[in-house]
Amino acid sequence: MRGLFINSLKLVRFILRRERINSVIWIAALVFISAAIPPVLNEQFGRPEDSAALLMTMENPAMIAMMGPIFEGEYTIGAMYANMMLLLTMIAVCIMNIFLVVRHTRGDEEKWRMEVIRSLPVGRLANLNAVMITAVIVNAVLAVLTGLGMAALGIESISFGGSMLFGAALGTGGLFAAVVAALFSQLSSTSRGAVGYSTIVLGLLYLLRGIGDVSSEVLAMASPLGMILRVQVYVNNYWWPVFAVLLISAVIALAAYYLDSTRDMDQGFIPVKPGKVHARKYMRSSFGFAWRLMRGTLIAWVLGMFVLSASYGAVMGDVETFIGDNEFFQQIIPQSPDFEQAELFMTMINAMMAIVCAVPIIVLVFKLRNEERELRAEHIISRSVSRYRYIAGFALMAFAVSIIAPFMSAAGLYSAAASVMETPIAFGSILKAIMVYVPAIWVMIGVSVLIVGVLPKAAAFCWAYFAFAFFSAYLGAALGMPEWMVKSTPFGWIPQLPLDEVHALTLILLSFIALVLTCIGFAFYRKRDMLT
Numbered sequence: 171m172r173g174l175f176i177n178s179l180k181l182v183r184f185i186l187r188r189e190r191i192n193s194v195i196w197i198a199a200l201v202f203i204s205a206a207i208p209p210v211l212n213e214q215f216g217r218p219e220d221s222a223a224l225l226m227t228m229e230n231p232a233m234i235a236m237m238g239p240i241f242e243g244e245y246t247i248g249a250m251y252a253n254m255m256l257l258l259t260m261i262a263v264c265i266m267n268i269f270l271v272v273r274h275t276r277g278d279e280e281k282w283r284m285e286v287i288r289s290l291p292v293g294r295l296a297n298l299n300a301v302m303i304t305a306v307i308v309n310a311v312l313a314v315l316t317g318l319g320m321a322a323l324g325i326e327s328i329s330f331g332g333s334m335l336f337g338a339a340l341g342t343g344g345l346f347a348a349v350v351a352a353l354f355s356q357l358s359s360t361s362r363g364a365v366g367y368s369t370i371v372l373g374l375l376y377l378l379r380g381i382g383d384v385s386s387e388v389l390a391m392a393s394p395l396g397m398i399l400r401v402q403v404y405v406n407n408y409w410w411p412v413f414a415v416l417l418i419s420a421v422i423a424l425a426a427y428y429l430d431s432t433r434d435m436d437q438g439f440i441p442v443k444p445g446k447v448h449a450r451k452y453m454r455s456s457f458g459f460a461w462r463l464m465r466g467t468l469i470a471w472v473l474g475m476f477v478l479s480a481s482y483g484a485v486m487g488d489v490e491t492f493i494g495d496n497e498f499f500q501q502i503i504p505q506s507p508d509f510e511q512a513e514l515f516m517t518m519i520n521a522m523m524a525i526v527c528a529v530p531i532i533v534l535v536f537k538l539r540n541e542e543r544e545l546r547a548e549h550i551i552s553r554s555v556s557r558y559r560y561i562a563g564f565a566l567m568a569f570a571v572s573i574i575a576p577f578m579s580a581a582g583l584y585s586a587a588a589s590v591m592e593t594p595i596a597f598g599s600i601l602k603a604i605m606v607y608v609p610a611i612w613v614m615i616g617v618s619v620l621i622v623g624v625l626p627k628a629a630a631f632c633w634a635y636f637a638f639a640f641f642s643a644y645l646g647a648a649l650g651m652p653e654w655m656v657k658s659t660p661f662g663w664i665p666q667l668p669l670d671e672v673h674a675l676t677l678i679l680l681s682f683i684a685l686v687l688t689c690i691g692f693a694f695y696r697k698r699d700m701l702t
Contacts (some may be wrong), residue, residue: 174431181300182307185274189304194268197312200340205319207255212247212325221245224691236481237358237378239390241402246327248404250531256339261376263312263340264347267305268368271351274301277361279436289434297353303422305348332404335412339401342412342419346394347372356429366466367440380570387416394418444510456555456563463541464534468571471530475523475575476582481584482519486512486595494592505630512587516595517603517666519583524607525661527575527638531568532632535618538564540625542700557696565619565688572611576604603667609680610660614639616687623691623698634661 215221225245234240238257243249273299278284287297317337321330347368353369375393382390383399390396396484400411433439453460461468538561541547551557580601588594614636639659656662660680665672 174293174295175299176296177291178293178296178299181287181292181296182303184305185300185479186307188274189270189308193266193270193308196310197315199320200262200266200312201315201664202337204255204259204316204340205323207321208247208251208323208325208328211254215247215250217244221247221250225250226568234383238379238396238399241405246404247325248327248329248332251328252336252403252405257395259666260343260395260398261341261372263309263344263655264372265369267309267348268351268365268372269345270308270357271301271305271348272364272368273360274304275352275355276358277363280361284435289514295427295430298427302348302352305345306575309341309344309348312344313337327404329404329407332407333377335409336403336409337403338409338412339398340404342415343395343398346398346415346419347423348590349419349426352426353422353429356426356433357439359436359442361441363438363440363442364644369470374668381572405441406408423677456559456561457566458563459550460534460537460563460567464567467533468530469566471482471533472571472575472578475527476578478526479519479579479582480586480662482523483588484582484590486515486587486591510647513595513599516587516600517669520600520665521607521643521661521664522640523579523583524604524611524664525643527572527579528605528611528636528639530575531571531611531615532618532636534568534571535564535615536629536632538622538695539629542626548700551700561619561692561695562621565615565692568615568618569612572608572615573605576611577601580604599668605662606667606672606677607664609677609684612662612684613680613687614633616684616691619691620687620694621691623693623695678688 214631222245222422225240227557240253241249278287278297284297288294292297313334314337317330319332319333320336337348341435350371351368354371355361355364358364358367372395375395379390379393379399382388382393382396391400394415397411397479398415401408429439450458453462538547547560551560580597580603584597584600588601599627617635618632621628642656642659643661653662660683663676663680665676
């Protein structure tokens with residue numbers, strides 16, 4: 171038995187070295203977010219009347235289904251933060267762990283790296299054991315740093331014990347996702363399948379928890395995500411859910427170890443569905459090829475846009491209570507005596523969601539670069555497919571998604587708002603208010619194509635620019651950013667409907683800039699070498 175795990179610790183050092191960038195960035199971002207939000211909540215909702223108004227909004231069944239239940243006790247800043255952020259932050263931690271585990275298990279098998287490792291004097295289960303140990307280390311570091319960071323804020327209701335429990339809950343949720351990913355890395359034959367199955371399970375558990383939190387405590391407890399919320403951090407601070415989920419994770423981990431000990435390398439227990447002998451007609455075009463590669467990701471993002479917008483629409487029936495006299499909301503929500511609070515709130519939500527719509531589009535365009543790195547693009551470009559035609563398929567798909575995603579966002583916002591408002595805002599008004607951002611989204615497509623064509627290694631610049639665009643559009647007014655800085659992104663030029671008037675010339679110019687950037691990216695992509 172011991173021989174199965176020989177040299178696991180050496181592999182742990184090797185995996186930690188490979189993870190020195192990815193995991194550090196993930197941990198730093200999560201710790202920063204966890205420690206940055208409580209002071210904002212303390213400033214904006216520190217008054218009893220503000221926290222009471224927020225409590226009324228969070229007791230909405232839609233908000234409970236999305237963020238979790240409100241436990242009996244004083245609704246302090248700590249309880250408020252845990253209610254709003256524990257589950258959402260845990261989802262991000264789970265995604266980090268899924269990618270971490272699949273990358274070093276099934277991912278390494280697909281890239282033939284595992285054969286090199288297995289040829290060395292290591293045990294059969296050494297790699298999986300090393301990945302699990304690495305996951306424990308990463309989540310433990312995340313838990314401790316998060317707890318210490320939040321305890322150091324000095325907010326009265328955010329105690330040291332509660333902060334360490336908050337960090338432990340995040341780490342435990344991450345470990346649960348890690349063992350689920352390890353299990354599906356044995357069951358699935360591909361890394362894409364392992365990530366897909368793990369994400370589906372995570373989504374189903376989130377859905378089960380949401381239904382249970384609204385209607386049945388038993389259903390909520392049946393989901394480890396629901397169980398971990400019962401720590402009631404900053405309210406009662408129960409530790410037993412942490413140990414219960416760790417026990418469940420240990421059982422799943424044993425199943426993953428057993429499956430890894432019995433299967434052949436590069437094989438899985440879930441059979442791969444054989445492809446068709448002849449490709450469908452749509453696959454004979456670069457557009458169809460792009461759709462085939464990205465359909466799962468794009469469908470998930472579009473549905474996510476619908477659900478996220480619907481969650482905001484669910485509070486529009488009580489938006490005046492939600493906003494109240496809160497200075498923060500007064501700063502980020504445009505003000506006008508000619509419009510109702512719901513319309514002003516809708517204006518802010520549409521601006522935010524329009525920028526989020528650019529995320530799947532940027533991911534789609536940079537899929538071109540990923541295909542190059544995996545040495546798959548050369549099999550297509552070396553044949554009778556021009557580079558123009560190849561990149562055009564992904565660009566056209568991006569432009570199509572730039573129309574579909576905002577439409578689904580508008581549909582989600584309207585469907586939820588119509589169910590809670592006596593006089594809902596017309597769907598046409600919501601649709602027009604978000605579709606006006608499409609030319610700005612097109613500029614982001616142009617920037618992405620330009621980077622892929624000219625300097626694909628600078629992909630981080632595109633994401634940094636996107637982050638700045640989101641930050642300036644969402645918090646620019648609250649932070650007093652100068653107008654020139656806000657307008658340094660394409661979203662700063664878009665009128666906020668129904669408050670502002672639409673200037674056709676501005677939208678035409680943005681569309682022209684997007685076209686020029688895209689054409690330049692096409693031209694350079696045709697000339698540059700692959701993997702440069």
